[in-house]
Amino acid sequence: MKKSVTVRGITLGKGAPKICVSMVGKTLSQLKEEASFLKTIELDIVEWRVDFFEHVDEIEKVKEAIFEIRAILADTPLIFTFRSAKEGGERECNPSFYFELNKAIVETSQVDLIDIELFNDESDIKKLINAAHTYNVFVIISNHDFERTPPKEEIVSRLRKAQELGGDLPKLAVMPVSAADVLTLLDATNTMNEQYADRPFITMSMGGKGVISRLAGEIFGSVLTFGAANKASAPGQVDVTELRKIVNLLHSNL
Numbered sequence: 001m002k003k004s005v006t007v008r009g010i011t012l013g014k015g016a017p018k019i020c021v022s023m024v025g026k027t028l029s030q031l032k033e034e035a036s037f038l039k040t041i042e043l044d045i046v047e048w049r050v051d052f053f054e055h056v057d058e059i060e061k062v063k064e065a066i067f068e069i070r071a072i073l074a075d076t077p078l079i080f081t082f083r084s085a086k087e088g089g090e091r092e093c094n095p096s097f098y099f100e101l102n103k104a105i106v107e108t109s110q111v112d113l114i115d116i117e118l119f120n121d122e123s124d125i126k127k128l129i130n131a132a133h134t135y136n137v138f139v140i141i142s143n144h145d146f147e148r149t150p151p152k153e154e155i156v157s158r159l160r161k162a163q164e165l166g167g168d169l170p171k172l173a174v175m176p177v178s179a180a181d182v183l184t185l186l187d188a189t190n191t192m193n194e195q196y197a198d199r200p201f202i203t204m205s206m207g208g209k210g211v212i213s214r215l216a217g218e219i220f221g222s223v224l225t226f227g228a229a230n231k232a233s234a235p236g237q238v239d240v241t242e243l244r245k246i247v248n249l250l251h252s253n254l
Contacts, residue, residue, distance in 0.1 A: 003199040005138050005168050007112040008076040010044050011199035012169065012223045016251035018044035018078065021229045021240055024052040025109060028065050029043040034230070035072040041229055047079040047115075050101075051090040054147050056082070057097075059104050066118065070110040081115035087144040099124050099149055106132045113169070118162050129166045140202070141167030149174040149181035149205065155188035159203070160196050171202040171223070176209045185213055186220050193221025201223075216244045218254065 004013035012018055025031035032054070043086055047153050048069060055061035061186060076097050082098060083089030093101075102114050106128075110242045114132055116125055129139050143163035150158075154237040162170030176182045185205040192201060200223040201220065214237070225247065227240035238246075 003168075003196060004199055007045075008075055010050070010077050016247050017218045017223055017225050019204055019240060019243055019247065020047050020224055020226050020231060021091070022047040022049045022081075022226065023069070024049050026052055026054045028055075028068060030182075031065060032068055032072060035069050035181050038229060039073065043227070043229075045077040045079060045113075045224070046073055047081050048111075049081050049083060049089075049225075051081075051083050056091070056101075056139055057093070057229055059101055061152075062101065063104060063108055064193065065252040066105060066110045075175055077112045078110070079113040080111040081140075083115075083144070084117060086143075087119075088146045095120060095124065099128055102128055103131050106135050106137050111137060113138045114138075114141055114168070115140040115171070117141075118158060118165075120167060125165055132200055138168040139198075140169040140171050141165055141172035142173070142202075144173045146175050146206070149176050149184050152184050152188040152191070155185065155203075156192050156196065159188075159192045159201055163197065163199060163201070169200055169202060170197075173204045173206055173222075174210075175207055176205050181205065181207060182210050182213060185210070189213075189217070189220040189222055197221065211238060216250055218247070218251060 004011050019117040025034045025036045034076045050056050110185040126240045132139050143158050157169045159172055174185055182205045189203045226237055227243040229240055
């Protein structure tokens with residue numbers, strides 16, 4: 001039986017896929033306005049994409065911001081994510097700062113999940129996972145390929161690696177150049193789900209061609225999908241209200 005992940009009453013791995021919306025404000029005032037707006041939307045989880053934040057290189061200011069965000073989104077599950085430029089994020093940072101920042105945020109106890117990129121030093125990843133679990137924070141181990149869709153075997157291999165490292169939620173996002181690429185991602189998701197996964201995981205095919213994967217992930221095994229409220233954080237995200245309708249429609253017919 002697969003594990004599930006429950007944060008603030010939201011269970012990933014049971015029922016319909018949960019819907020996450022990312023905050024991408026550059027300033028603290030923008031983030032507070034964004035958080036207040038997201039409170040009015042029917043969503044399940046909020047992700048703070050801290051790589052958009054103008055003071056991301058100042059850990060104390062990031063910590064101050066996370067307390068402000070949590071005060072507004074008091075009961076909403078919150079993911080903390082620094083997405084590196086090489087994986088589609090807004091900026092690059094050296095690995096030591098990346099892990100220092102994530103550890104500092106874990107220790108505030110203000111977030112429910114952190115996102116760690118798979119292609120980092122394995123010992124650093126494991127140390128951060130241990131630190132996160134000490135503070136009852138779950139860990140997404142992610143990989144984003146904005147250039148292509150790897151072969152099915154490689155997609156499954158990366159998801160399995162994230163699982164083996166101890167990630168609570170393996171995540172993989174790829175970019176299709178053809179409809180066949182989308183089928184490759186969905187086939188790999190199905191194989192991971194049926195043969196290897198012992199915990200919930202997340203996959204998506206990005207861009208316009210990949211939208212079907214954001215809508216119908218449940219059929220193949222993905223437990224979380226990302227929608228857009230004001231500004232999308234990745235190509236292909238669907239308006240969160242429309243996304244909810246479609247996800248619920250598909251779920252009710254399974």
